[in-house]
Amino acid sequence: MMDLAVHAAGVGKVFPTKTGEVVALTEVDLEVAAGEFVSLIGPSGCGKSTLLRLIADLDQATSGTLEIFGKPAKRARIDQDYGIAFQQAGLLPWRTVAANIGLPLELHGTSKAERSTRIAELAELVGLSDFVDRYPDQLSGGMQQRVAIARALAAQPRLLLMDEPFGALDEMTRERLQSELTRIAAETSAAVVFVTHSIPEAVFLSDRVVVMSPRPGRITDVIETGLGEQRDEALRESAAFFDRVTAVREALHGSPVVRAGES
């Protein structure tokens, strides 16, 4: 079992509101192996963000058990076993781009010199080398999100949690970052739990795609992509790829659909 990055069994989450309880998640069973790339996909409001927050120990499940690398979520958080990128960028407005990217390193006592090489590397990676001295309010929406991604990668965690990180990015940047992300995940053999609305993105990136359904939020299907290690441009045009995209689409929409060429 020590090989599991995430092990959720019967996890549920209920939000109390004035007008009654909202069941955001029920009976979620999910296992993510170390080094595995898993995408969560599903309609808006089905509990993807909620699940990610539970894994990150930012919220507590109301039922079920949840283990990260064999330990309670809280322990894993304290041990810094994961890095996270939120649905909103959440940059600290009084810090420059560089200081925002470097924050996790700073918190873990990385030396200054090491930190600045790493920051430069990451800024390069997300295409913001020219903007390291800017403040968040001077960036466009997509730029802010890229800073948040760089920040999540900074400490090279064993588990990456990403909530629609590429949502506000243009296609080219997005594709470049997709490739980079798979490369980084493979190199550091990090497990990734990735929330997205794009089926092709989910298929391209993942070893498994977890399909969720709302009201109450639950897992309805899990699709193995079985596309192997190679994640490159050629893959995007392979028949196996299209096949998997269709499979996810069907799982998601609950009926056979054949189509291509749109997001």
Next chain:
Amino acid sequence: MMDLAVHAAGVGKVFPTKTGEVVALTEVDLEVAAGEFVSLIGPSGCGKSTLLRLIADLDQATSGTLEIFGKPAKRARIDQDYGIAFQQAGLLPWRTVAANIGLPLELHGTSKAERSTRIAELAELVGLSDFVDRYPDQLSGGMQQRVAIARALAAQPRLLLMDEPFGALDEMTRERLQSELTRIAAETSAAVVFVTHSIPEAVFLSDRVVVMSPRPGRITDVIETGLGEQRDEALRESAAFFDRVTAVREALHGSPVVRAGES
């Protein structure tokens, strides 16, 4: 000329910052006819949001002239010629979903009865009928964005300005809203200026796709889709559609690409 919804000539925008000036837009010439659907597409930071804000008279251009329905942008704003949906939802946290959707109607003195039918209609349209009494902080990211879309449509404006409105939506919701949007635009013969990062989305929706490029932000290409009035599921699979998608992709990436099946 009275037929033009938007007429921009030589529009530029420079932001002064402490570390020097940022040229967000230069020499933008753009004409959007009444009833026409125009998408803006381009890499992150190329000035799409900025251009939309200038059209909405939320910022002033530093050079060039800008006319909306033949009048200055300010006049058009005051005459309520447009509705806008921002990149962030921007809901008022103290208002319920219904009250947020109804805000523009309330401001324009629509009667209470009329307002509530319209709110119900719009909530149905964006799939939030069960959530009208909730507050924004109880909604998921995508739900918030849908509320913002409904709000932009509420007053049935002649010009719709939308900044990545479908960014945080899942595919099904997204496709439904795309169809609804084209239908609504056609029915009310409203002009639409639509910012997106999805090429298929831009092609599917638009009469013309405007391709932009950063540093400095400018228009590099305009592609007529010429796909006619019919915007339905069949279109998404037509050869003409793929052709246009490829054309936009090439314009955007600056080199011929042939590919399909991804976002």
Next chain:
Amino acid sequence: MTDAATTMLPAPPTGRAPGPGPGERELPGWLRWVAPIVVGILILAVWIFWVDVLGTAPRMLPSPIAIAEEFVRRFPIILDDMKITATNALIGLVVGSLLALLFAGLAAAARPVDGMLAPLVSALAVIPIVAVTPILNTMFGASSQFGRQAVATIAAFIPVFVNVLRGLRQTRPVHRDLLRSSAASGFQTFRVLTLPTALPYLMTGLRIASSLAVIAALVAEYFGGPADGIGTAIATYAKSGRAALAWAYVLGGIIIGLVFFLVTTLLERLATRRSPA
């Protein structure tokens, strides 16, 4: 006579959205200085008109001209008293702010402390100086400046405490999540997130506390302690018909208050250059 002893502002760290909104004209920067001067001249003009031209003002409100004359003529003795009151106010401001920081930190860290302090701070905030000064003078001796300094300390403590405590709680959920997810230690969270968020609030608290400390130190002089300082002089001369001299001392008090206010405002400016968006 507590005056504004417990006034505190609902901390405004960010103030307005930067720059004028659409439809609002950009005002030239020099107006920032000219506008208050013009208003000041207007106030003076009305005052002079009322006192010197109409002559219907109450006797205890002399003409500003007479006040200015007295101020210049008696400047050496006024200055001596200003030094006393200013020193008391400064000591009160510094000590009160330090105590407030300490207690606000404790209250933010532990709910029980917060709960225990809440009624005490509320009570301290509404206790009139006229009641508290004699008590302090009896407890700590009436012959030193201590009572006044203590009153100024209380006056400064309240707004700093309230604002800092509030500031310490203004961190945004997404930022707290971020630090939590980075397993930042309590101290790290404080340094990286809580402190920068609270800093503008601290500065606002200090700014408010500065004028309150001055007025409290001044008013406390009415109720005992060495026969010196601005407040003692105002009382003495207001009651012996020397209204102009009394008001000249008031002017001295205002000058101290303004100096304190301007210095703390400057500090606030420096600290809020980039506050939470």
Next chain:
Amino acid sequence: MRPIGWSARRQGELRGWIAAGWGALGVLAVLVLWELYKFLGPSDGFVIGAVAGESGSGVMILPRTHDRAMPHVWDMVARLFAPTSGGDTPPLWVSVAGAALVTLGIAAVGWLIGVAVGAVLGLVMQRWRLLEWGLLPWIVVSQIVPLIAFAPVVNAIGNQIDRGGGSWPQWLSVAVIASYLAFFPVAVGVLRGLGSPDRIHLDLMNSYAAGYWPTLLRLRLPAAVPHLLPALRLAAANAVLGAVVAEVSIGMRGGIGRMLIQLAGQASSDPAAPWGPTFGSIALGLIAAGSVALIGLGLANYRRGEATA
């Protein structure tokens, strides 16, 4: 998205009780500390740097604990039930309550005047930045003018009006002076609060070409609630403080301010007596501030944006 357990309402109630419990514990702790220090501390205090034979020299670092400086808590309580001024005058607590009511009524009027004036000032300053620049410094200066200089002037003007045929009872002067302290937090709170909406919301209202008033009503006021509530509460506390001071200052009868100074005059021979009106005025301030805080309960939805730790 903050973590919430059980039902929101139940939890809110529970939290209220817990807070009250801690609060009571805090008050109790002070009383215990008072008695403990009184028991342990030096009767005449502890002075360092005293020069022999020179009264009042040196710095007292530990306060005196004798009965005139620190009466026993139970003596203060017992005094509340003894006649106010000897003879067959009513018990002290009755006099304190009566006087506090008088002051409360006047403070309420002062609060209303202060809130009205402060709101108008805040509104116009927010509307026209030029006015903000011109007025705000003077509003701040106004609070540095000590009431002793200012209260007699108000009183005299009131008397002028009264003599001139208008009716100006003395309590009105007290209310006006109280409002002088009350208007300040309101003016600043309104100014800040109305300026606090997010940029994106202002953009939204602009995009609707919503004029000043609709924007004020639908955006600025709701967004200002988190600023307004503390401002109103402060104004209430200040109105009480101002009323107490003004009573002392212009010699109005019946209120708690006058009671304070009169009983303070007996502090040597009857040291527990002044604590009665002292507690009375604290209670008064807390009641005033507390009742304003009740307004906040109905406005909870306007505080959804606020993050509480």
Next chain:
Amino acid sequence: SGSGDSGDSGDDADFEPLSSIKLQLQWLPQAQFAGYYVAQEKGYFEEEGFDDVEIVPSGGDIVPQDALVAGDVDFAIAWVPKVLGTLEATGVELTDIAQVFQKSGTLQVAWKGDGITSVSDFEGKRIGSWGFGNEWEIFAAMAAEDLDSTSVSITTQDFSMNALLDRDVDAAQAMTYNEWAQILEVVNPETGELYQPEDFDVISYEETEGAMLQDAIWADTQRLEDDPAYADAAVRFLKAVTKGWIYARDNPEEAATIVYDIASNAEAAFPVGPVHQLWQMNEVNKLIWTGADFGLVDEAAWDKTVAGALSAKNQDDLELITTEPADSAYSNEYIEKALAELKDEGVEVAGEYTPIDVTLTEGGQ
């Protein structure tokens, strides 16, 4: 002209007699002002043709002479030196029309054994004073001993006598009729009994060069000249007041009770207890009834007050007055007329007071 018996005033007058007036006190209701309250209670004001006399207590910052100048009241009770200061500083004209207290009641109280038995012993000591204009006697007495404010340190006393009891000051200011009693109402922790006069050394300013005239009745000079109705009212007012003070002299217990009752009921004030009021009544009577006619300004005492005021310099090295006050600053004309009419009515307006024994109790209750 014609103010005689009640009811027929104004027979031959060409003015409408005033029937409603206001008197401004200089502090809160207590036996110090017994004469006025007695006059009201016993109907003496009505006897003199007033329907309505309002006695206005003062608070912290209301200065009686200012209220008089402003026209808020018709007559005011104030100490002579404070008014002299106002007269010179503002150039207004007020007239002392009756000197109620013939002697100064101010004391400086020190602990026995500290060696402060005269003003010359003040040098280098810490001297308590209330300030607010009550300090001029101290400075005048010091000036006579060639001491100035640099040679002593002055401390502002608050409302209580704690500063002396705690030795924060070497000598505290006290009025015979108020603060002096307050000390003697405190339990001496060493004996368990009240402090006794023997425990203290007491300097009476009446016996120093600094002695100044205190409670006097002031009127508006210009108005006395221009408005015969006001001048007439002044005389009638003084008559009623004289009768009030005579009653207080002859019935100190009842007078003290009257003030105490009015203060705690009608005035909604909170006076120190009844025993304290009786002590105060007793002491005040001693200051008023020195054998001479009631209320006459003694020229020698006046001159001494003026001389003291001219010589005194305060902690800021400022003088109270720099020139002699105008002749109009006092006038015996009105009190003499009042006394004469009273004598005609058979009232004995002069006399000594025979002090009674008052035993103070803890807290004066």
